[in-house]
Amino acid sequence: MSIKWIGLASALCCAAPAAAAPPVEWIGQAPLPELEIGHQLAGQGSLIVERIPAGETVERWTRMVLVQRFAGVIARGGTLDEWHGHFMQGIEGACPGFRGGPPTRLRIGGRAAMEFRVDCPRNPATGLPESFFLRAVAGRADLHVAQIAFRSIPNPADTAWAIQHLASVTLCTRQNRTPICRAGPETIDR
DSSP: OOTHHHHHHHHHHTOOOOOOOOOSEEEEOOOOTTEEEEEEEEETTEEEEEEEETTOOSSSOSEEEEEEEETTTTTTTOOHHHHHHHHHHHHHHHOTTOEEOOOEEEEETTEEEEEEEEEESOOTTTSSOEEEEEEEEEOSSOEEEEEEEESSOOOHHHHHHHHHHHHHOEEEETTOOSHHHHTOOOOTTO
């Protein structure tokens, strides 16, 4: 199991199915013209979209940007701290010697959010290092996560790019008409 799936698997283990309906809130982010969709999966209101550089695959990638929506997690009483705990337990089990500090707390779209970074010096599944920059937002009903992953320990330019891109990530609603939100929710059809 690739480390990137740990957060998804951990969060989904605690999520009961939700009725499929168009989301009332979603993650908006700056455009990523240099990346293309490598994998996407939607079901029961939850969603994962993975973007990678052209010519790469979701098995062999150098950089990946993921957006995840875990339907109903917050409405059922889940919290950012629980999700973070599951994510970190997964990292601990999958990556001996990982490094990561405590999350930075913030508010996005009036909602509780957190950001953090994790570095895995060697993913046992690939033999390569992996680094993750994450921003998670507790929406009114759903948990939203934006993640930037590198299959390396990023250099200063990559780190700056990841930080700048995550800073663009916001929580959108149908009423929010900012340019990032105007495109509408991420869907499996895009």
